[in-house]
Amino acid sequence: MKYVSTRGNAPVLSFDDVLLAGLARDGGLYVPQSWPQFSLAQIRAMRGLSYHEIAIEVMAPFVEGCLTRAELTELVVDTYARFTHPAVAPLKQLGRNQWVLELFHGPTIAFKDYALQLVGRLFDHVLKKRGQRVTIVGATSGDTGSAAIEACRDRDSIDIVILHPHGRTSDVQRRQMTSVLSDNVRNLAVQGTFDDCQDMVKALFNDHGFRDTYNLSAVNSINWARVMAQIVYYFASAVALGAPDVPMTFSVPTGNFGNVFAGFCARQMGLPVEKFIVGSNSNDILTRFFETGVMNADGVVPTLSPSMDIQVSSNFERLVFHYLGNDGKAVGKLMDEFRATGRMDMPQGAYGAMRELFEGHRYNDEETLAVMKVMRAQTGEMLDPHSAIGVAAGIKGHSYKTSTLIALATAHPAKFPDAVEKATGIRPPLPEHMADLFDRPERFDVVANDLTAVRDYVATFAGRAKS
Numbered sequence: 104m105k106y107v108s109t110r111g112n113a114p115v116l117s118f119d120d121v122l123l124a125g126l127a128r129d130g131g132l133y134v135p136q137s138w139p140q141f142s143l144a145q146i147r148a149m150r151g152l153s154y155h156e157i158a159i160e161v162m163a164p165f166v167e168g169c170l171t172r173a174e175l176t177e178l179v180v181d182t183y184a185r186f187t188h189p190a191v192a193p194l195k196q197l198g199r200n201q202w203v204l205e206l207f208h209g210p211t212i213a214f215k216d217y218a219l220q221l222v223g224r225l226f227d228h229v230l231k232k233r234g235q236r237v238t239i240v241g242a243t244s245g246d247t248g249s250a251a252i253e254a255c256r257d258r259d260s261i262d263i264v265i266l267h268p269h270g271r272t273s274d275v276q277r278r279q280m281t282s283v284l285s286d287n288v289r290n291l292a293v294q295g296t297f298d299d300c301q302d303m304v305k306a307l308f309n310d311h312g313f314r315d316t317y318n319l320s321a322v323n324s325i326n327w328a329r330v331m332a333q334i335v336y337y338f339a340s341a342v343a344l345g346a347p348d349v350p351m352t353f354s355v356p357t358g359n360f361g362n363v364f365a366g367f368c369a370r371q372m373g374l375p376v377e378k379f380i381v382g383s384n385s386n387d388i389l390t391r392f393f394e395t396g397v398m399n400a401d402g403v404v405p406t407l408s409p410s411m412d413i414q415v416s417s418n419f420e421r422l423v424f425h426y427l428g429n430d431g432k433a434v435g436k437l438m439d440e441f442r443a444t445g446r447m448d449m450p451q452g453a454y455g456a457m458r459e460l461f462e463g464h465r466y467n468d469e470e471t472l473a474v475m476k477v478m479r480a481q482t483g484e485m486l487d488p489h490s491a492i493g494v495a496a497g498i499k500g501h502s503y504k505t506s507t508l509i510a511l512a513t514a515h516p517a518k519f520p521d522a523v524e525k526a527t528g529i530r531p532p533l534p535e536h537m538a539d540l541f542d543r544p545e546r547f548d549v550v551a552n553d554l555t556a557v558r559d560y561v562a563t564f565a566g567r568a569k570s
């Protein structure tokens with residue numbers, strides 16, 4: 104399998120090079136040159152397989168030529184054996200034809216673990232084989248950071264620096280990152296927004312001298328390996344509910360568009376999906392896009408669902424690439440326009456085709472709390488604010504008659520205890536392995552929203568003498 108950049112002007116790479124590269128050298132994102140295909144019979148045959156068995160089937164074509172099936176199997180089995188639910192990603196019924204997919208049974212209790220636990224092991228495997236080291240630089244609005252740190256902490260071949268927006272994550276989210284005191288981990292609290300953090304990470308990758316000196320790698324969903332591992336739960340949940348003989352509608356709360364794009368990949372590979380519903384909070388750039396065909400960046404406002412406090416959804420570029428017929432030049436033009444003006448007008452044909460498959464719905468904080476309260480009262484399901492938005496958007500957009508709804512629950516309610524208590528009157532306790540989180544010492548450095556300050560910090564950290 105080979106991978107190409109969405110801007111069409113970077114080297115074509117194999118899986119292990121894409122894993123280490125993160126962002127393509129032309130500023131684009133890597134996507135597979137062609138989509139592996141599963142026939143209906145092959146999808147049907149996945150029914151009854153375990154999560155890890157489905158993971159191997161789904162991911163094997165993407166790593167072909169880089170990992171043997173035995174190597175992939177070993178990594179996958181080791182990854183998901185550590186998840187706390189025997190089903191790994193269990194489904195819970197909400198109503199007729201409506202289900203919640205719980206994606207918070209990994210170590211940091213958010214969906215990011217499903218990919219990052221594997222990505223950490225993939226990095227280790229490839230770097231050891233090559234005898235190389237990397238410096239991972241990542242941006243988080245709350246969940247990616249802790250999942251990446253957990254996956255990479257104490258690994259000999261990796262240093263990791265995570266940028267988060269100062270004061271804009273939940274206390275649990277921040278502590279999950281800042282209480283990891285491993286020598287190879289650093290947290291930077293940036294006096295800005297998540298978009299500022301993500302922008303600076305991309306700028307460091309686009310500075311080729313810097314990138315090469317410190318061997319930068321990425322853990323955000325700009326890294327294809329993240330998206331690849333997330334495709335698995337779309338297949339696993341769909342076949343558990345009768346796919347491919349019943350079409351699915353997926354509802355996904357999303358800010359950076361990586362999660363829902365993984366669902367789109369599953370569809371490209373043959374999984375029958377009727378619709379993707381995107382749930383937004385008040386930072387509703389994606390919902391506005393699907394309503395109008397215009398991507399218009401506004402200021403970010405803090406919400407009860409901080410992981411989605413995002414205006415620039417980096418994976419949207421991968422979708423644009425697909426709908427512009429894999430025309431990297433056209434994608435580059437649109438992205439440059441968006442960067443310069445904060446506005447992107449999708450060509451009508453491409454927008455019309457996107458609208459056949461995607462729609463979006465927005466919920467402000469008040470509406471989110473109301474959904475959490477009603478869901479708890481009517482179904483017994485305790486939802487975190489992000490998952491509540493996904494469920495509400497799904498119920499709004501789903502047609503009972505033609506498909507089964509799977510709404511993705513992306514984080515454990517205990518990650519957002521204040522919001523959950525406000526909505527339901529119940530304060531969800533942290534799981535046992537995190538019970539002492541608020542007693543652990545924290546370490547982080549506050550930096551200005553300034554690229555030079557961040558670059559100097561990364562250089563000093565990555566360049567330090569290793570003990």
Ligand SMILES: N[C@@H](CCOP(=O)(O)O)C(=O)O
Nearest residue numbers: 243244245246247323324359
């Ligand atoms: N919502 C994310 C933001 C980063 O997204 P990613 O999928 O590109 O890592 C977070 O919680 O950090």
